[in-house]
Amino acid sequence: MDFTRLTLSDVSRNFGRRRALARVSFDCDAGEIVGLLGPNGAGKSTLLGILATLVAPSSGEVRYGEHTAREAGAELRRRIGLLAHDLHLYPELTAGENLEFFGRLYGVRDARARVAGWLERAGLGDRRDDPVSGFSRGMRQRLALERALLHDPRLVLLDEPFTGLDDGATFALVERLRGLKAKGCLVLLATHDLETVEGLVDRVAVLREGRLVEMAGGGGSLRERFRAVTR
Amino acid sequence: MTDFFRIAWLVMRKDLTIEVRSREILYTTLFFAMSCVLVFAFSFVKEGRALDDAAAGILWIAIAFSGTLALGRTFERERHAETLRALMMAPADRPAIYLGKLMGVLVLMAVVELIVVPLVGVMFQAPLLAHPFQLLALLATGTLGFAAVGTLFAAMLGRARSRDVLLPVLLYPITVPVIIAGVRGTAALFQAEVDEPMVRTWVAMLVFFDAVFVTLALWTFEPVMTE
Amino acid sequence: MSNRNFYLVLAVAVVLFALAPVLVAWAPYEATMGLVQKIFYFHVPAAMMMFVSAFVCGIGSALFLFKRSARADRLALAAAELVAVFGVVVLISGPLWARKAWGVWWVWDPRLTSTLVLWMIFLAYLLLRRYGGAGSEKLSAGVALFGMANVPFVYISVDFWRSQHPTTNVVMTLVPGMRGPFWWCVAAFVLLYVLVLTLRTRLEDQRAALEDLYLKLED
Numbered sequence: 001m002d003f004t005r006l007t008l009s010d011v012s013r014n015f016g017r018r019r020a021l022a023r024v025s026f027d028c029d030a031g032e033i034v035g036l037l038g039p040n041g042a043g044k045s046t047l048l049g050i051l052a053t054l055v056a057p058s059s060g061e062v063r064y065g066e067h068t069a070r071e072a073g074a075e076l077r078r079r080i081g082l083l084a085h086d087l088h089l090y091p092e093l094t095a096g097e098n099l100e101f102f103g104r105l106y107g108v109r110d111a112r113a114r115v116a117g118w119l120e121r122a123g124l125g126d127r128r129d130d131p132v133s134g135f136s137r138g139m140r141q142r143l144a145l146e147r148a149l150l151h152d153p154r155l156v157l158l159d160e161p162f163t164g165l166d167d168g169a170t171f172a173l174v175e176r177l178r179g180l181k182a183k184g185c186l187v188l189l190a191t192h193d194l195e196t197v198e199g200l201v202d203r204v205a206v207l208r209e210g211r212l213v214e215m216a217g218g219g220g221s222l223r224e225r226f227r228a229v230t231r
Numbered sequence: 232m233t234d235f236f237r238i239a240w241l242v243m244r245k246d247l248t249i250e251v252r253s254r255e256i257l258y259t260t261l262f263f264a265m266s267c268v269l270v271f272a273f274s275f276v277k278e279g280r281a282l283d284d285a286a287a288g289i290l291w292i293a294i295a296f297s298g299t300l301a302l303g304r305t306f307e308r309e310r311h312a313e314t315l316r317a318l319m320m321a322p323a324d325r326p327a328i329y330l331g332k333l334m335g336v337l338v339l340m341a342v343v344e345l346i347v348v349p350l351v352g353v354m355f356q357a358p359l360l361a362h363p364f365q366l367l368a369l370l371a372t373g374t375l376g377f378a379a380v381g382t383l384f385a386a387m388l389g390r391a392r393s394r395d396v397l398l399p400v401l402l403y404p405i406t407v408p409v410i411i412a413g414v415r416g417t418a419a420l421f422q423a424e425v426d427e428p429m430v431r432t433w434v435a436m437l438v439f440f441d442a443v444f445v446t447l448a449l450w451t452f453e454p455v456m457t458e
Numbered sequence: 459m460s461n462r463n464f465y466l467v468l469a470v471a472v473v474l475f476a477l478a479p480v481l482v483a484w485a486p487y488e489a490t491m492g493l494v495q496k497i498f499y500f501h502v503p504a505a506m507m508m509f510v511s512a513f514v515c516g517i518g519s520a521l522f523l524f525k526r527s528a529r530a531d532r533l534a535l536a537a538a539e540l541v542a543v544f545g546v547v548v549l550i551s552g553p554l555w556a557r558k559a560w561g562v563w564w565v566w567d568p569r570l571t572s573t574l575v576l577w578m579i580f581l582a583y584l585l586l587r588r589y590g591g592a593g594s595e596k597l598s599a600g601v602a603l604f605g606m607a608n609v610p611f612v613y614i615s616v617d618f619w620r621s622q623h624p625t626t627n628v629v630m631t632l633v634p635g636m637r638g639p640f641w642w643c644v645a646a647f648v649l650l651y652v653l654v655l656t657l658r659t660r661l662e663d664q665r666a667a668l669e670d671l672y673l674k675l676e677d
Contacts, residue, residue, distance in 0.1 A: 015592045017672050054316055055458040074234075078322035088317035092249040092308075101245050105238060105321045151322075380604065387600060392591035400585055404578040405604050408611035411619055432618065440611055447607055454523040455600040458593055 001075045002154060003065025004030035006051070006186055011060035012210075013046055020046040022210040023060065028188070028203070030154070033181050035201035036190040037226055042207040044190040045085060048157045051188065052082045064155070078106065081153030083161055087144040091133035095124050095143055098132060099150060106151035114150075122146045123169065137164035145173065155186045162193045174200055194223045235330075238323040242331025246305065247338060256304045257342060264297035264347045268354065286355035287417035291373070291410055293347050294340070298377055299399050301339050302385040305332065310389055319456060326449040333382040333448075340374050357421045365420055365430050372437035373413035376444060377406050383448040387455045412437050464656060467649055474646035481639040499640055501551040503647035505573065508544035509609070511537045511651065512576055515583070516606025519599035531595055532666065534602055535587065536658035538580045540651065545577035568616040575612045579605035 007027040013020045021043045028034045036044050049055035050062060053069040053076065062069065064076055082088075089098050096115050103111030103118075119125050122142040132140060141164045149156065162170055177200060180187055191197055198221060206213050206229055213229050250256055268289055275285035309315035318328045348370065352359040359366060384401050388394040403410075416433030419426040482499045518534030521527045552570060553563040564570065583605065586598045 014669075014673060017669055019673055019676055022673075022676065049458070052320060053457075054319060074322045074324055077320050080320065082317075082320060084313060084316065086313035086316075088314050089312050090245070090249060090308075090314055091311060092252055093245075097248070101241065102317070104241055105318075107234065107237075107322065383600065383604075387597045388590075391586070391594055391597055393589050397586055397590060401582045401601055404575055404582055405601075405608055407575050408608065408615040411615040415619060436611070436615060436618075443607055443611075444604070447604065451523060451600050451603060455596055457596075 005065055007063040009061050011057045013058050019210050024212045026205055028186055030184045030186055031181055033187040033201045035197050035204040037204050038207035043210040048159050051157055079154040081148040081156050083145055083148040083158045085159045087140055089132050089144055094129050094131050096128040102147050103150050108151055118146045118150055158189045162196055198222045234323045235327045238321055238327040239330035243334040246335035256301055260297045260301045261343050263300050264293040264343055267293040267296050281355045284418040286351055286357040286421055287414050290351045291413040298340050302381045303398055306385040306389050315389055325453045329452040336378045336382055368434045369416045372441055373409050376409040376440045379445045379448055380405050408440055471649035478643050478646050481642050485636050485639040497551050497555045499643045503644045504544050504547040507647050507651045508541055508548055511540040515602045519602035522599045532662035533659050536655050538583050541580040571616040572612045
């Protein structure tokens, strides 16, 4: 299965009385990068969890093209790549082993042979046999990004992908995301790094206390416009 | 279907790779099992001799207690970088992940038993080699039943508060049939005159228990693990 | 249950419970046990309700897990609490009788042991719900399902292990004079169970409705 459109209608999620997401509706298409902005605790991670099919919405529905998470199951997950805040890497395994394991998990052909290429792209070509526990946050972040993208997902979900990256790596990631966009991926990107994504994202969705708030288009930098709605 | 077993196998191999590297769970669990044998020996040994059936009881207490420890630690590892969620994203039916984790726990418990069973045999003069296959059948079916329930509970407690206490709280009452069958079956095997029909009855009950609870766990894994 | 039916059931239950002591007193004395046998009119119905409640909880939990019915979850919670409550009744009245009949408070016979185990499973369910944090209702539903499936295994395994309790045949072979009061008491307990279950589920429903209102208020 495949899809080129993601549609959220009235998606809510409560944890007890706390409403993490309140009736969020929006859609996006293949070839779009959507920036997901909002202060801490606004519900960005919950939203990404729902889109990744890990969290079930309390009400409302997410459609991946024609499909829903409940009926499409495994085939849908094959098309989703998630870079979560916790990075999803085994610290006890080496960089190479982590990538090989997840490559095989996703059924990537010749996963073992392709590990070198993935590591090269993460800028970790010479660290293949080093355990991840000894890596700095930035190195882990780069490795986790490769891990999330190694099965060529259609829907790319990134939670704070710029954390811990130096200038060079940030630039490389921005270029990478442009490449994904050109390839027809749907990219959702939660970030606080407004200057970096300025000009990269096609649209922004701003969450505040679980609600989607409109953000005026047009004049001013991303940060100025963001300030105006979150103040 | 092939994907299902491929992924289960992959998950198990990954767990064992990590374990072989650190051997943390194995060594601590093994030591803990030996401590159990020691501690319970004080209550069941009188004037240098063990009470009847004490060996069987102590053996299964050691298995159950150390198994709980191994289960808790195995899933603690997956919590570290929320890797259990990464596994849940794998493009296969989610019960495959359960099966993979279960197989990993089983291998670990089997290695522990490989040492603890002979130890109990030596310390309590239990005739281990008189009926090796029946003993093996009891150990295999009993361990499977315990681990099948334990793996599901440990996996789902991954996102609960106070999970360290809740795992034994939930696990022991539910695995009472395993403990009874394991202890009584092993006792029937260790006594002077082996009660073979009794051993067979208990193995049969354990097989039923395993079938029901493995099925139930595979069936509930997906809905329980979706947050 | 509608309000009218509820009060109707309540009225019948009150009558049944009011008359039960009279009937129990009238019932013939059991030859060997004498007075203490009368605990039976109280003990057995409570045990029946406890087991029924365990199954109600298990079925409610299955509906919650597989059909995502929030109402079924609230029913399961109410039923689990009733397992705990009726369990206390059973586990106190049983030993009182056992002290007289067998000379000890507790014996490890199948029925006592499996009742204790079942009671503990549902206490564990309640502990998980209480201390498991957000999302624990799903986890506890899994526990309830396993707990329900466990009942026959616990019973059979303890039965093989040892046996001393009067068997179920007791109920079928009651002398006529005891049969009437006994089933009278069972009826009273069934109604009591239905009433309390309804009330408790309703309380939980109201609480859920209140939560909904809080959420709506935020919208």
